[in-house]
Amino acid sequence: MRILVSDPVSAQGVELLQKEYEVDVKIKLPIEELIKIIPQYDALVVRSETKVTKAVIEAAANLKVIGRAGVGVDNIDVEAATQKGIIVLNAPEGNTIAATEHTMAMMLALARNVPQAHASLKNGQWLRSKLMGVEMRGKTLGILGLGRIGSGVAKRALAMEMNVVAYDPFINAEQAAAIGIQLLELDEIFPLADFITLHLPFTSETKYLLNKERFAKMKPSVRIINCARGGVIHEGDLAEAIEQGIVAGAAIDVFEKEPVNPENPLLKLDQVIVTPHLGASTAEAQVGVAVDVAKGIIAALKGEPIATAVNMAPIQSHVLEVIRPYFNLAEKMGCLAINLAEGRITAVDVEYNGEISEVDTKMLTTAMIKGLLNSILTEHINYVNAPGVAKSRGIKIREVKSKETANFANLITVRVYTDKKTHVVAGTLFGHEEGRIVMIDGYRVDVEPQGWLIVGLHLDRPGMIGYVGTILGTDGININSMQVGRTEVTGTNIMVMSVDSDVPAATMLKIKAVDGILGAKMINFCVI
Ligand SMILES: NC(=O)c1ccc[n+]([C@@H]2O[C@H](COP(=O)([O-])OP(=O)(O)OC[C@H]3O[C@@H](n4cnc5c(N)ncnc54)[C@H](O)[C@@H]3O)[C@@H](O)[C@H]2O)c1
Numbered sequence: 001m002r003i004l005v006s007d008p009v010s011a012q013g014v015e016l017l018q019k020e021y022e023v024d025v026k027i028k029l030p031i032e033e034l035i036k037i038i039p040q041y042d043a044l045v046v047r048s049e050t051k052v053t054k055a056v057i058e059a060a061a062n063l064k065v066i067g068r069a070g071v072g073v074d075n076i077d078v079e080a081a082t083q084k085g086i087i088v089l090n091a092p093e094g095n096t097i098a099a100t101e102h103t104m105a106m107m108l109a110l111a112r113n114v115p116q117a118h119a120s121l122k123n124g125q126w127l128r129s130k131l132m133g134v135e136m137r138g139k140t141l142g143i144l145g146l147g148r149i150g151s152g153v154a155k156r157a158l159a160m161e162m163n164v165v166a167y168d169p170f171i172n173a174e175q176a177a178a179i180g181i182q183l184l185e186l187d188e189i190f191p192l193a194d195f196i197t198l199h200l201p202f203t204s205e206t207k208y209l210l211n212k213e214r215f216a217k218m219k220p221s222v223r224i225i226n227c228a229r230g231g232v233i234h235e236g237d238l239a240e241a242i243e244q245g246i247v248a249g250a251a252i253d254v255f256e257k258e259p260v261n262p263e264n265p266l267l268k269l270d271q272v273i274v275t276p277h278l279g280a281s282t283a284e285a286q287v288g289v290a291v292d293v294a295k296g297i298i299a300a301l302k303g304e305p306i307a308t309a310v311n312m313a314p315i316q317s318h319v320l321e322v323i324r325p326y327f328n329l330a331e332k333m334g335c336l337a338i339n340l341a342e343g344r345i346t347a348v349d350v351e352y353n354g355e356i357s358e359v360d361t362k363m364l365t366t367a368m369i370k371g372l373l374n375s376i377l378t379e380h381i382n383y384v385n386a387p388g389v390a391k392s393r394g395i396k397i398r399e400v401k402s403k404e405t406a407n408f409a410n411l412i413t414v415r416v417y418t419d420k421k422t423h424v425v426a427g428t429l430f431g432h433e434e435g436r437i438v439m440i441d442g443y444r445v446d447v448e449p450q451g452w453l454i455v456g457l458h459l460d461r462p463g464m465i466g467y468v469g470t471i472l473g474t475d476g477i478n479i480n481s482m483q484v485g486r487t488e489v490t491g492t493n494i495m496v497m498s499v500d501s502d503v504p505a506a507t508m509l510k511i512k513a514v515d516g517i518l519g520a521k522m523i524n525f526c527v528i
């Protein structure tokens with residue numbers, strides 16, 4: 001597999017990727033060049049400079065995952081990626097502290113005119129009275145967006161004895177109270193705030209959230225800090241509000257167009273201090289996001305679950321801890337169940353029994369669907385596209401949950417309904433990690449879901465196992481485990497054999513032709 005890194009990311013992340021895959025680092029690629037070379041790659045790693053547009057994604061014939069070394073994914077067409085089954089993941093936590101501290105640095109620098117003082121003094125001017133500042137203590141800070149960075153800023157502002165209020169429609173009052181601040185409506189914040197800092201994503205909802213109309217509602221002494229995304233403030237309106245004395249000053253790290261146009265009106269104002277999108281630029285944050293994104297890319301390429309994918313249902317870390325050991329098992333159970341099934345599949349039930357039923361198991365169900373569909377489709381099925389593909393094929397997926405369990409602490413049961421029959425496969429973990437299939441169509445087995453498996457139905461009479469063993473032996477296929485038992489149909493037995501290598505179709509035909517063999521299936525667990 002090949003990975004393209006198209007923005008500067010820390011060496012630690014690149015080295016992690018190089019341990020597993022071939023990696024090309026090509027910075028500042030013109031978009032035409034990116035479109036030309038992207039079909040060669042399975043994964044793409046970016047920061048904010050590379051614009052992963054629809055055209056890039058359409059050209060990306062082999063791309064499986066795009067990793068963003070940072071939080072904001074607004075430089076990636078996530079919708080186009082999702083439609084193509086490409087996982088988009090980010091590294092949401094690695095630069096939180098960096099961006100939080102940069103916000104505090106910008107707020108203090110704005111309050112005390114630090115950049116203006118520095119520049120004038122270096123220019124030979126001693127401007128003490130002109131550069132009078134304001135204190136933070138006792139002032140009201142309005143935080144727009146109380147997520148990771150917003151709440152970090154809130155805690156630091158409280159330590160500086162500021163009054164802190166916040167607007168975030170997706171946070172409840174208890175969460176805000178736990179930080180020690182009050183949630184208000186947006187319009188309630190404007191007349192109160194001496195400082196307003198933005199920490200929300202750039203979306204169609206937040207575009208130009210602060211504009212002419214909203215500046216007019218603010219205190220005339222208000223100072224604005226933006227270390228989130230350029231487009232959440234209308235830059236022209238802000239410049240005008242500052243010129244008119246409606247806003248006292250602004251500290252801006254992010255711009256609607258980056259690198260910023262030197263003609264941007266904000267750059268011309270003394271009351272505006274700026275940095276070139278440096279929020280995440282600390283040594284620690286860059287190592288953090290590069291390592292996090294590399295781990296995410298490796299997991300994605302190996303088909304493992306990813307906690308930081310933005311176009312899949314998010315998994316909370318305590319849930320991931322519980323369900324992680326079951327992913328491989330669930331996927332293999334999907335593969336086995338679909339291989340047993342005959343006829344048109346109409347629905348699949350996944351039943352969770354035991355303690356596992358108490359956590360969110362959606363991603364395990366997705367793993368099962370992934371295993372099921374990858375066994376029958378040529379298109380690559382992953383955690384992003386599996387539910388959509390199942391739906392488009394008219395397969396109804398249902399989760400059933402019960403804390404009750406009979407023989408195992410935790411049990412997953414997959415039922416595949418077809419227009420002919422229902423097939424049932426159940427699995428559990430032995431110890432904490434070892435996945436086992438413990439039931440196939442009502443028959444108790446103990447099968448490691450790996451390698452190759454033959455499942456056959458035969459008449460309950462002497463010699464049947466011998467015939468099959470002889471065919472396999474003659475064709476050079478080694479049996480490494482074998483179980484035989486009665487099914488619920490009188491006179492019919494089931495045999496389950498793990499073998500060391502792939503079984504050619506010709507060998508399977510010979511087995512099926514044995515008098516008394518009622519059917520036989522070969523399951524290749526290696527294909528998923
Ligand atoms: N300057 C930088 O270098 C830098 C570094 C890191 C992050 N960022 C940016 O900072 C911002 C915040 O990052 P984060 O890690 O705190 O993200 P986060 O997802 O933890 O927090 C975002 C918060 O915004 C809230 N929100 C969403 N839509 C909203 C709306 N319409 N109105 C009000 N609140 C809304 C969400 O509920 C959430 O609580 C993002 O835009 C991110 O891209 C910039």
Ligand SMILES: O=C(O)CC[C@@H](O)C(=O)O
Binds near residue numbers: 047048072073281
């Ligand atoms: O890559 C960067 O330096 C910026 C990152 C930042 O904007 C983010 O959203 O994480």
